[in-house]
Amino acid sequence: MPIPALLALEDGSVFHGYAVGATGETVGEVVFNTAMTGYQEILTDPSYAKQIVTLTYPHIGNTGVNVEDEESASVHAAGLIVRDVPRRASNWRSTESLPDYLKRHGIVALAGIDTRRLTRILRDKGALNGCIVAGEQIDVEAALAKARAFPGLNGMDLAKEVSVGESYTWNEGVYDLDRTAFNQPARRFKVVAYDYGVKYNILRLLAEQGCDITVVPAQTPAADVLAMKPDGVFLSNGPGDPAACDYAVEATKQFLDAKIPLFGICLGHQIMGLALGAKTLKMKFGHHGANHPVKDLDDGRVLITSQNHGFAVDPATLPANVRVTHTSLFDGSLQGFALTDRPAFCFQGHPEASPGPHEMSYLFDRFAALMKEARTHG
């Protein structure tokens, strides 16, 4: 017999199902993600800290889990909700089933509920705080009270919580063309990457551009980074409210003043906006998926992108020296901008994909080009 589990939402909704991960309880903001694949990358994306992810694709776990698809050193999502987990995982790379993996990481997960109904609630009301409880004895009222007691992500600074404790250099090689071996690429640029919750594939794509990467903790002062004389600084993705990361905003102001090549992704994009004096706002239910159309305003192309954010930069608050480069074709929200008087640009979605399409990867070429240009003319 499966172990009972339920989801209680702050609006009073209760969904009864069964446990497919650890027993116990977890609280967080409940969001939905529409990606059809990539559950392991989603679970290990540090940007999901304090969020319970429900996947709208109904069969999750079909291909098991493997060591290559980890996007960080641990699972960061606060919990997982799915419609159904297959009884058996099948894939040549699979080393473990999803339920075993969730149990091993202590992640509470719920299956067997109507995820379509849950998603409609989240779309109508916006992301809601929730509590999953998994175990033989469940007190529904206590679960509802825990959902309501969760303070929500507004004002929550989580980047420094998930960041690395000490600096390190990213030494993983780069796949050769037939993807059979890792080679050490020629290092053309020295890049310092701020870890606000960085995903491995960002570091891999930077390495592919020939970057010699030093990853630094979220609260590293800008002066320490500038003393390393990097060719460029990268601001990573990460969880929580960007407006709460005052240390990151302060450091970014100094990088902008120093006119150092700067590239930000997701939380990094929001931090760059804040450093320029713009405002961020909480979206209704955010963007979480792997098929979000985004328009590149420079050439009119539409790119299918990977997305995961619940906050956004308000474009009306951007200063005059900013050029909007990308907008969402789902809701018109700001997706990317570049400075007109500095070698700095950023993107709200996930050009590194993992999971998702690779259509935005040209932004990594753009960062390399900016660093090359700055070296020639700087």
Ligand SMILES: NC(=O)CC[C@H](N)C(=O)O
């Ligand atoms: N993926 C991210 O970097 C997310 C940024 C931020 N935590 C948000 O929810 O908008």
